[in-house]
Amino acid sequence: MSEKGFDAEVLVIGGGPGGSTAAWDLARQGVDVLVLDGAEFPRVKLCAGWITPQILDALELDPEAYPHTISPFSSAVLWVGDTPYRTDYRRPVSYGIIRAEFDHYLLERAREAGARFANETIRTVEAGPEAFEVTTRDGSTYRAPLAIGAGGSKDPIRRQLTTHAPEERMVVTLESETRVGAERIQAHTPYFEVPELFLEPDFNGYAWYFTKGDFLNIGIGRLGDPRIRDAHPRFLEKLRDLGRLTPELEADLTKFRGHPYKIYDSVPNQAHGDRFLLVGDAAGLARHYSGEGIRPAVESARDAAAVARSALERGRFAAKDLEDYPQRLTERYGPQKAPRFDPTRWIPHSWQGRIVEGICRSDRLRRDWVFGRVFLFDPEAAVS
Numbered sequence: 001m002s003e004k005g006f007d008a009e010v011l012v013i014g015g016g017p018g019g020s021t022a023a024w025d026l027a028r029q030g031v032d033v034l035v036l037d038g039a040e041f042p043r044v045k046l047c048a049g050w051i052t053p054q055i056l057d058a059l060e061l062d063p064e065a066y067p068h069t070i071s072p073f074s075s076a077v078l079w080v081g082d083t084p085y086r087t088d089y090r091r092p093v094s095y096g097i098i099r100a101e102f103d104h105y106l107l108e109r110a111r112e113a114g115a116r117f118a119n120e121t122i123r124t125v126e127a128g129p130e131a132f133e134v135t136t137r138d139g140s141t142y143r144a145p146l147a148i149g150a151g152g153s154k155d156p157i158r159r160q161l162t163t164h165a166p167e168e169r170m171v172v173t174l175e176s177e178t179r180v181g182a183e184r185i186q187a188h189t190p191y192f193e194v195p196e197l198f199l200e201p202d203f204n205g206y207a208w209y210f211t212k213g214d215f216l217n218i219g220i221g222r223l224g225d226p227r228i229r230d231a232h233p234r235f236l237e238k239l240r241d242l243g244r245l246t247p248e249l250e251a252d253l254t255k256f257r258g259h260p261y262k263i264y265d266s267v268p269n270q271a272h273g274d275r276f277l278l279v280g281d282a283a284g285l286a287r288h289y290s291g292e293g294i295r296p297a298v299e300s301a302r303d304a305a306a307v308a309r310s311a312l313e314r315g316r317f318a319a320k321d322l323e324d325y326p327q328r329l330t331e332r333y334g335p336q337k338a339p340r341f342d343p344t345r346w347i348p349h350s351w352q353g354r355i356v357e358g359i360c361r362s363d364r365l366r367r368d369w370v371f372g373r374v375f376l377f378d379p380e381a382a383v384s
């Protein structure tokens, strides 16, 4: 413990991609960081594990050198109704990873860079005049000048120190990931290691069937919609009809579980306050429409690390001294306000469906817009 009774210069709550990236970035610049996570790693995280090359760039990670499951995807299939539309690229435009492996790897990398880790569940948090203090489930306390909240949608700083608009909407999900064996998976699908996305009939979300090496990941996500309990059996029925699920395979799948998280939409999120910065799902940064959250977690963590370093240099940690952080998020992801002209308010829902369907059926528009701008968020992928 330091002279002022601090346990670290920065406390990071949560060791997912956001927390471990912030810790890695700070530790390799010589900052004393302590990561606190209630889970023992490797731990399961509900996630399809679809990542883009931009995430690997932000992590400075070479996919060839990554020592765990990483399936390069250079094609994707989009189902609209009963028709599959395949889009092919000349290079891998995304990858499939297993979150238990990926998150453990990133956390170990942060530790190798000098970050410390403690297996602690944080119960209460307090931003006081002298320090940010957290209390654990066992009653221990940790203090630091600054904290980074990276605990996902259940982050204790997000829950206890930030305000939420009543109209805040979450993505509601159900997912199962199982090590089935590559050969067995190949017997069930003509699209091995080609992500299959199934647009929901009302276009309020999508389901997926992802094959990644030995792993099969099946899931569904809908925006702010508890009717997922009806949509999920309908999707499983479709997979059975397509032969993707046989009774033997289904019997071996891990149980479907749910996890809600907030997307970055017109309902503003609070991402900082006195003595704290929030990254990733704790700040509600996942992308609208696709629900991609790993990339925003990593990018925001790098921004938070830069702002934390400059706050430590200046010795100032009030919300107004950390303003640079929300500004960086706005520059990256745009302002969080309702658009001046929202065509969805004027175009009848049945027409909107037909427009989306038309876009998905067009090879060019599917490549440029649906995959290029929504799922991959990589304008370069649109032309490759």
Ligand SMILES: Cc1cc2nc3c(=O)[nH]c(=O)nc-3n(C[C@H](O)[C@H](O)[C@H](O)COP(=O)(O)OP(=O)(O)OC[C@H]3O[C@@H](n4cnc5c(N)ncnc54)[C@H](O)[C@@H]3O)c2cc1C
Pocket (backbone or CB within 6 Å): 013, 014, 015, 016, 017, 018, 019, 036, 037, 038, 039, 045, 046, 047, 048, 049, 050, 051, 120, 121, 122, 123, 150, 151, 152, 153, 154, 155, 156, 173, 174, 175, 219, 259, 260, 261, 279, 280, 281, 282, 286, 291, 292, 293, 294, 295, 297
């Ligand atoms: C079903 C599903 C599928 C998804 N698929 C994709 C996808 O394919 N691609 C993609 O980019 N995104 C996907 N996402 C979103 C993505 O998983 C998240 O956006 C991402 O994990 C956010 O990372 P994070 O570091 O902010 O938080 P998390 O990964 O949630 O990590 C938070 C960590 O904090 C710890 N923690 C929480 N509370 C406490 C506490 N009180 N004390 C101590 N530790 C605590 C947790 O144990 C956890 O380790 C998906 C999400 C779901 C639910």
